[in-house]
Amino acid sequence: MKILVAVKRVLDYNVKARVNSEGTGIDLANVKMSMNPFDEIAVEEALRIKEAGKADEVIAVSMGVSQSQETIRTALAMGADRGILVETDAELQPLAVAKLLAAIAAREEPGLVIVGKQAIDDDSNQTGQMFAALMDWPQATFASSVEIDGEQMKISREVDGGMESLSMSLPALITTDLRLNEPRYAKLPNIMKAKKKPLDVMSPEDLEVDISSRLKTLKVEEPEQRKAGEIVGSVAELVDKLKNEAKVI
Ligand code: AMP
Numbered sequence: 001m002k003i004l005v006a007v008k009r010v011l012d013y014n015v016k017a018r019v020n021s022e023g024t025g026i027d028l029a030n031v032k033m034s035m036n037p038f039d040e041i042a043v044e045e046a047l048r049i050k051e052a053g054k055a056d057e058v059i060a061v062s063m064g065v066s067q068s069q070e071t072i073r074t075a076l077a078m079g080a081d082r083g084i085l086v087e088t089d090a091e092l093q094p095l096a097v098a099k100l101l102a103a104i105a106a107r108e109e110p111g112l113v114i115v116g117k118q119a120i121d122d123d124s125n126q127t128g129q130m131f132a133a134l135m136d137w138p139q140a141t142f143a144s145s146v147e148i149d150g151e152q153m154k155i156s157r158e159v160d161g162g163m164e165s166l167s168m169s170l171p172a173l174i175t176t177d178l179r180l181n182e183p184r185y186a187k188l189p190n191i192m193k194a195k196k197k198p199l200d201v202m203s204p205e206d207l208e209v210d211i212s213s214r215l216k217t218l219k220v221e222e223p224e225q226r227k228a229g230e231i232v233g234s235v236a237e238l239v240d241k242l243k244n245e246a247k248v249i
Contacts, residue, residue, distance in 0.1 A: 001055045001111035001170070003046040005080065006101060007062050008036040009071040010121040017121075019220050026121065026220070035071045038116025040078075040183035041176040045146060046114050047079045048181065054148045057081045059108060063092055063100050069199060076194035077186030083199040088211065094122075096204075096211035098130035103207035105135060110171065112153075117142050117175040128175035138168035142177040 011017055012032040020027040035043075046058045060075035062068040063086040072083035086100050105113060118125040132139035140146075140155035144163075147154040148170075155166045158177065186194070204211045232238045242249045 002057045002059060002108055003049060003055045004059050004061055004101070004105060004108060004110040004113045005039070005042045005046045005075065006097070006113070006115040006127070007039040007043065007060050007071050007075050008116070008119050008121075009033050009062060009064055009068040010036045010119055013037055013120055019222050023219055023221065024217060033067070033070075035074050036116050036119050036121075038118060038120075038176050038178070039075075041178070041180050042114040042116055042174075043075045043078050043080060044181045044183040045174070045176060046112075047184075049112070049146070049148060050079075052148075055112070059084060059110070061086070061101065061104055063088065063097050065089055066201075069201075072199055073191075073194050074186060076197045076199070077191040078184055079190070080197075082197055085199065085201045086204060086207065087201050088204055090204075090211055091213060092211060093213050093215060094124045094126035095130055095214060096209070097127045098134055099209045100204060100207060100211070101127070101131050102134040103209050105131075112148075112170060112172060112174065113137075114174045114176060117177055128173055132173040135171075135173070137172050139173040139175075140166050140168065141175040143174045144177045144179040146174060146180070 010033065011026060011028065012034040015031050018027045043060065049055045050058050058080040060072050060080040060083045062072050066087055069085055072085055076083055084104060113131065115128040128141060129139060140157060142157045143155045144158055145156045151170050153168055153170055153172055155174065156163050157166065232241060
């Protein structure tokens with residue numbers, strides 16, 4: 001079985017996002033970019049399934065600018081076998097990514113596709129669900145444990161007040177929750193080996209996918225500065241302020 005894992009190049013989670021001068025998006029000039037943290041978890045899970053003898057190949061897929069090759073190389077250094085980049089400078093919305101992923105899945109015929117539950121740049125939380133709908137596959141979102149037994153898969157996911165267990169047949173889609181696993185670090189020799197692993201580059205046209213945007217970003221603004229807090233001397237003073245200043249009680 002092949003596993004396809006989607007890895008997105010995003011602003012590193014330690015970097016503070018700043019709005020660009022045109023107010024149209026985040027300023028990405030000269031800032032550190034990394035693999036989306038939920039996608040590191042997706043790669044780790046795919047590798048664990050392969051190491052348990054339940055998959056033969058892990059393919060890391062990314063869509064975006066040519067530098068996304070670095071993100072794929074990170075997945076290859078963690079242990080993925082090969083990579084595919086769908087290269088484009090165009091802005092990609094979740095539907096376009098889902099369609100591209102579906103076109104690759106049609107070619108590669110994986111038994112499992114694993115994506116992050118959300119990309120930390122756009123926070124859409126849509127790509128996996130749209131992909132499963134396009135493929136008409138079962139889906140398990142926000143998975144916090146995965147168990148594969150032949151053609152069947154058992155997933156647990158956290159829901160309000162407890163855990164939900166799902167069982168489904170493969171091929172299927174999983175989106176990763178934070179608690180699924182702790183991703184490994186790539187070791188130096190593996191980083192060197194990853195440079196030699198195959199990485200195919202193709203275009204959306206090669207896959208005959210229309211990636212045109214369906215939504216237009218009108219404006220991006222910094223959130224309002226939060227006001228400084230205040231330490232009060234007593235409960236009575238707190239109640240007085242809530243009642244007479246904040247007027248919330
Ligand atoms: P989103 O729906 O944008 O929050 O993204 C959810 C997941 O879809 C991410 O964690 C990635 O696994 C995948 N994904 C979204 N956009 C891309 C992209 N441009 N390249 C590769 N994977 C992507």
